[in-house]
Amino acid sequence: MMENRKHDSSPIVKIENLHLHYYTRRGIYKALNGVNLEIRRGEVLGVAGESGCGKSTLGRAIMGIIPRNAAIVEGKILVDGVDYLKPLREYFKKAKKFKPTKNQDLLKKVNEEMSKIRGQKISMVFQEPMTTLNPLLTVGYQISEVLFYHNPGLLASRRLARARATKEDTKNIVKILKEEGEGERLRQYLKNRNIMGLEDQIISIWRRKELHDLKKEQMILELCCEPISSMARGYLEQIEKTNSLPKFSKLPIVGRIVKRELLKEAFKKSAEFLGLLGIPDPDKVVYMYPHELSGGQRQRIVITTAMINNPNLVILDEPTSALDVTIQAQILELVKELKEKINSTYMFISHDLSVLSEVSDRIAIMYAGQVVEVGPKSAIFNSPKHPYTQMLMEAIPTIEAHELKGIKGEVPDMRNPPKGCMFYPRCPYAMPICKEKRPPLFKVGEDHYVACYLYGGEKK
Amino acid sequence: MSAQKTAKEDKHRELKLSMEVFFSNKSAVAGLVIFLFYFFDAIILQFFPQVMPFKHPYSLTPNYVNPIPLPPSKKFPFGTTYPGVNLLTAIIKSIRLDFWLSLAVVVPGAFLGVIIGIVATYFGGLVDEVLMRITDIVFSIPYLVLAIAIGYVLGRTLDSMMIALILVWWPLYARYARSVTLEVKEITFIEAARAAGSSKMKIMFRHILPNSLPPVFVQMSLDLGTIMLTISALAFIGFLPAANLPELGYLTSLGYNYVETAPWAMIIPGMFIVLFALAVNLMGDGFRDVIDPRRRSAL
Amino acid sequence: MIIAARKLTKYFEIKGVKNAFIRAVDDVDIEIKEGEIVGLVGESGSGKSTLGRLLIRLIDPTSGEILYNIPDDELEEYDIALENNDEKAAKKIADKYSITRLKGEDLRRFRRNVGIVFQDPYSSLDPRWKIEDIIAEPIIETKAMKPEEAKKRVEELLDEVELPREFKNRFPHELSGGQRQRVALARGIATFPKLVILDEPTSALDVSVQAEILELLRSLRKKYNMAMLFITHNISVVSYMSDRIFVMYAGKIMEKGYKNDVIKDPQHPYTIALISAVPQIKRTMQRIILKGDPPNLLNLPKGCRFHPRCPVALPVCGWTANELKPTLEFLIETKYFTEFPNVSIEIKGERELIVNNADPEKLRQVVNAEKENARVLLSIKEIASNGNSSIIRLHEYKTPKLYKLSNSREVYCLLFDPTIKERFKQP
């Protein structure tokens, strides 16, 4: 389960001066205006800001899922060092008049390129909770599909391991578990016996709290000697090695057997995974349709689907905003648990700062398509620097009633944003320079940056 | 006052935007252009017949000297049809009748239907049940049967044909209007109006009706074509009161007997029927784009 | 009291299904004083909007009484009459103040005294109406003023909600969400109502806009001294806005009391969980995560409707054999499978189960060991032997009511029932 990733110090995502504009009949909406941000390995980055400030756009741009009328005007997003959006940017530079159809052709290419990492290395949970699950398919099938297409190797190796393992093996495994738990010795044993595919199956049984130890033992002992048709075996071994699917159309009968084996395995893995994340009755849930589940359960399933391939980065776009507080609390708990159990990186988008305070390590505040302040959670909450952040904090109602202060004025019209600081029209500290030039990010503390002339530049 | 100005500008902008959306739909523009041809034909012949070089603008001028259809030529660009009728002028005259007939059926039909649909939805319950059952019953009567029956009672006149068509057409609008108003009725501003003390009548006519009309209007523009097809079909099977009334369906039926020797006599008037149906359909699609908020803001 | 409701109930029928009702509001008592802001909190679907609409007769109640502008002493008399089942006396008072039977001109006059603001500022304004006409609608329709006066009043109202007067000639789509909500607010208070229902007026807005609207609401209350029912799912907002709080769950009031009492010292287990669930920047409270989801209003749990999720549920809170069976099955099949081979469970009645092939003593041990983890096990009153099998009998459940604590504090929970408290002392 917990595969130890190499601890790489380079950020997993680096966004440099990103400008993204939406072309519409009503005008050009400048949704992102020079975003600078990095997402570091292993952290939970919270992104906050009011609706329309470009949070979702940013998340989608990282995933490469932007609509055809979105122009990459300037800047880049490096995902693991790769600049996927380059063709779009170059098209925009060259083109005299931006044409969505042209952009779409290039987007298709970008999509092809990115589909290799999407769902596997990075995945996303979208804002609309009802629309993400297909109402016509069972929950299990929808999770399985992700596994099947992105991680067939794992499925094959799980299935093969159960075929390869002998009674002797499982007995030894139980013995090791009893003596040392799920440590290095278990891994070593599985490796030597070439049954690594058993690892997550064993662990997911062993960690279940509600089972009697004897029952667990019994279940583990059953993980062996499962016969497999000799025709399928070869293909499964090939899939295990390459972690990619063969062209099933070329092997009509065997293909069907192999596919069925893989999908069956995927259902098993899905149920295991749901159980691991504390969803009750996972074996039943996988056979349910989305409408049979409550909003909270559905959202958990969606998050699970996003996590199932152990992605390096998960983007959660307002995963709790449509839910009630008590259900929201359940989801936040799930995210905290995920953080502990699965070593991944998270970008958590929310308009609610207090939600972010529960889960994030670092927080970025966005305003009108820009990151105006970014820093460690404690710095943001204890000493907010940007006037907008400060005023935002005063506008949040809390249980212990304090005087609320709204922010006067309106968010700028993004078709025609201010030339200088985006917050200038509403800022009580505005200075002449603020009207003329956009402030860059100034360092104000340990790892804490603010885009405001109060903290640097040619301040008067 | 500057705000007022911007309000006006905003209104203009919305109008401009509507035009832009419509005109960005190429086939809708083509539909509109064709529709305008029919429209002006109908207007001119109806109100200024003197500008056209026709002695008898409202009837066909047969030529029994040479009744057999002639192929298109310099003199008769569309050829002639039995009995020696110049097809070009006949079509020009026919369009007038067909156009007004279609309008005369669609507009009252829609009016009746919308009223019934709105009343049914707003009062709901038994009223809705009864009105909709009646609608269903009328809807199930084939227009041909009704047209023949009414023709039998009132005589075969244009009026009885129109009455028959209106009678079979309104249920379509009643149903459509009901589905649209049902949607509008659920929007919160209706509840807000009730909370404000507005009477049911006011809510129906000042809130629900204006908000239901745009989709009904789109439906109307789509229906014009269907109606013209229907009228032509009635005329084709001999449902016209006078023998020399210029009507596209009738013209088609005149050419029918010569289909093998003079195909143009049937094909050309038939084409004008289909063309109109096609044009209003394309145009209606364009209107639908205009009222679709997603289309308005997309590119 | 500007408004008081007694035994107010609204069941929605389901079309085409007989005898199936959505019990949106179920036997609710609520009262609002002149000039008071009452907060109504609860999760979505708990019946808050339905209650708000009932109070101003936007929908008709299934049963119950709504009394408008009733003096306190007469309300007291009414309550006593209800308690003594003295229908005559109750009817006498109800006839004087009830609004449930108002019609025509009387209803219109009543509308003048109440206003409402809805949650979604996009759908609550007719897109084809000018702002001026929208705000003037209640003034003209309730004949509160003459049309010429209404015009002046509209300008006044625009000032009041801090919008430029020029906005009167605009259409709703030209305004931002916050501005629209101000227009809706202006409409809501146009006729100088004595009571305004605010149905989640800020839930669709950003926090910075929300703060401004809340501020505006407070200043309007001060100026007009109108009573408000502030409906929201956000308990922090309620804590900022209201004088008193009602907590609603699945169609019923769970707790009511003065704001400070309820927020600082919540008594009902649901209120406690609700408050602790609110994400907080500086967490001071241990978080209680409620399991599961709010119940289906078509088929409510027996007894206390909160019991399936209640972290401190008592043996008598409403458990039935149907709820016990899956828990027992699960335990027997997983953790204790070695001790119970060939066991099957049958439901014999609402309060009786038979466990075939199980030794009562062993069952008792399991129940004792697990009752901390699964509160449903607490409901077991006795386990008797019956030949080869065991019979499990459950406690008889009790349905709570609102128990009066002090200082107009009431809690719907058996923990506050004196007889129950005796029987099941909590550690």
Ligand SMILES: Nc1ncnc2c1ncn2[C@@H]1O[C@H](COP(=O)(O)OP(=O)(O)O)[C@@H](O)[C@H]1O
């Ligand atoms: N497909 C689109 N076409 C045009 N404009 C869009 C599109 N998607 C988003 N926008 C605009 O971009 C801005 C940022 O939107 P979004 O990223 O969704 O903000 P957030 O998630 O912070 O609420 C908004 O002003 C929105 O109207």
Ligand SMILES: Nc1ncnc2c1ncn2[C@@H]1O[C@H](COP(=O)(O)OP(=O)(O)O)[C@@H](O)[C@H]1O
């Ligand atoms: N007009 C209606 N017809 C049928 N059911 C309704 C109607 N209005 C509300 N309900 C149901 O009543 C319950 C309570 O709804 P509501 O009062 O809107 O709750 P809240 O405002 O607390 O979210 C919900 O289950 C809802 O589906």
Ligand code: SF4
């Ligand atoms: S840069 Fe100027 S206008 Fe912008 S936030 Fe700082 S002080 Fe205010």
Ligand code: SF4
């Ligand atoms: S009565 Fe009280 S203790 Fe019992 S379930 Fe309800 S809230 Fe919990």
Ligand SMILES: [Mg+2]
């Ligand atoms: Mg968003």
Ligand SMILES: [Mg+2]
């Ligand atoms: Mg509601």
